[in-house]
Amino acid sequence: MTTRPRSKRSGALDQLVAEGVGLWLDDYHRGWLTDGSLERLVADGLVGGVVSRPAAVARAMSGTTAYRDQLNRLSNVAASAEERVYALVAEDARAACATLEPVFQATKGMHGWVSLGIAPRLATDAEAMLDHSRQLAEMVDRPNVLIRIPVVGRGLAVAGDLLAHRVSVHVTSVFSVQRYAQAVDTYFRGLERATADGHAASTVTSLVSLDIGHLDAGVDALLAGSADPCAAALRGQAGVATARLVYHRYEASLGCPAWRSLVAGGARPQRLLWTSENAPESPRAALDRVERLIAWMTLHALPRTALEVLDRSTGFHGDTLSGEQGSACRVMDALERAGIVVDLLARDLEAAVAERERAAWDRILTGVQAC
Numbered sequence: 001m002t003t004r005p006r007s008k009r010s011g012a013l014d015q016l017v018a019e020g021v022g023l024w025l026d027d028y029h030r031g032w033l034t035d036g037s038l039e040r041l042v043a044d045g046l047v048g049g050v051v052s053r054p055a056a057v058a059r060a061m062s063g064t065t066a067y068r069d070q071l072n073r074l075s076n077v078a079a080s081a082e083e084r085v086y087a088l089v090a091e092d093a094r095a096a097c098a099t100l101e102p103v104f105q106a107t108k109g110m111h112g113w114v115s116l117g118i119a120p121r122l123a124t125d126a127e128a129m130l131d132h133s134r135q136l137a138e139m140v141d142r143p144n145v146l147i148r149i150p151v152v153g154r155g156l157a158v159a160g161d162l163l164a165h166r167v168s169v170h171v172t173s174v175f176s177v178q179r180y181a182q183a184v185d186t187y188f189r190g191l192e193r194a195t196a197d198g199h200a201a202s203t204v205t206s207l208v209s210l211d212i213g214h215l216d217a218g219v220d221a222l223l224a225g226s227a228d229p230c231a232a233a234l235r236g237q238a239g240v241a242t243a244r245l246v247y248h249r250y251e252a253s254l255g256c257p258a259w260r261s262l263v264a265g266g267a268r269p270q271r272l273l274w275t276s277e278n279a280p281e282s283p284r285a286a287l288d289r290v291e292r293l294i295a296w297m298t299l300h301a302l303p304r305t306a307l308e309v310l311d312r313s314t315g316f317h318g319d320t321l322s323g324e325q326g327s328a329c330r331v332m333d334a335l336e337r338a339g340i341v342v343d344l345l346a347r348d349l350e351a352a353v354a355e356r357e358r359a360a361w362d363r364i365l366t367g368v369q370a371c
Contacts, residue, residue, distance in 0.1 A: 011313065011315035012315050013046070013310065020298070022299045024048065025051070026051050030060055031060050048100070048112060052092055053277075054363075072371065085365060093116045093145055100144060104143070116140075124154060126154035133149065146170040147170065150172050151172070164194050166204045174208055177245045184250075184253045188258050201265040210273070215239045218345055223235055230338065240331075242328070242342060247321040291317065291320070295319055
């Protein structure tokens with residue numbers, strides 16, 4: 001397909017590029033392939049990666065004909081419903097990987113990735129998670145695929161094993177600095193195991209996503225019931241404060257001896273991806289999130305509507321995370337005085353994400369079984 005010439009970039013895009021911020025498509029499904037949307041977004045420089053989520057696939061299966069042909073073919077195949085789901089998402093990922101391959105090659109693997117996940121029911125079964133993840137990566141068989149692994153259950157242990165086996169990993173459902181630190185340690189240990197087995201550190205990578213929208217919503221709900229007189233003033237601050245502390249931890253990790261040894265062998269930094277799975281998230285809310293979370297080498301996952309609005313926006317105010325750990329700590333201290341400990345709330349939010357993922361996956365299974 002011939003893509004249209006790239007129009008002059010908006011002020012917002014220019015500024016994000018200058019700040020080292022990358023953009024991903026967050027509501028990716030087969031429909032964005034068949035109508036040429038993904039190709040246009042990549043050609044226009046708006047998108048450098050995609051996330052395939054069960055909820056987006058389920059919506060496309062019930063509301064479009066994008067999956068009809070493959071579902072008809074799969075109905076004649078002797079396979080379980082779950083195996084058919086993997087066939088669907090693997091085909092989505094292969095096509096997206098091919099579309100993003102020029103970006104992947106041009107940036108030497110810093111951008112151009114595609115993230116997809118395994119069945120959420122496996123979260124407590126490390127052996128099954130590892131097997132399914134490796135099989136899915138083999139089904140896609142592209143160098144720019146990431147397997148999405150949640151931190152719940154046995155997730156981090158499996159993420160380390162996958163990295164050691166040279167499968168790149170997208171760690172999800174992180175809501176606290178504590179969990180992020182564990183994800184960083186998992187990445188370092190996984191790379192060390194891979195290199196100890198004679199593999200180049202450059203052959204594998206990882207990113208960690210933080211769902212700032214749900215973190216803010218969870219904290220604000222607790223603040224609404226707090227008797228602390230300062231509670232109202234703290235609404236909407238927990239997400240940015242956590243992001244600032246996480247980014248400070250990210251910068252510190254790149255200065256430690258373990259990382260200096262790994263980067264000497266070609267390792268890539270473990271990128272941070274800011275996201276919000278609040279549905280529906282308006283384009284304005286998504287762009288407000290971008291403006292509050294700008295820092296070098298970070299990524300934002302946005303729905304297509306927000307990406308298109310951003311392409312017409314005038315600009316942002318620059319880096320909002322670096323050097324702000326002091327103000328972030330003051331917010332966290334104030335939240336604790338109001339009776340809210342983000343590290344404890346994070347575990348409830350992790351479980352809530354896992355439940356939403358399971359429900360969306362079940363909707364896909366139902367759709368497959370109906371064909």
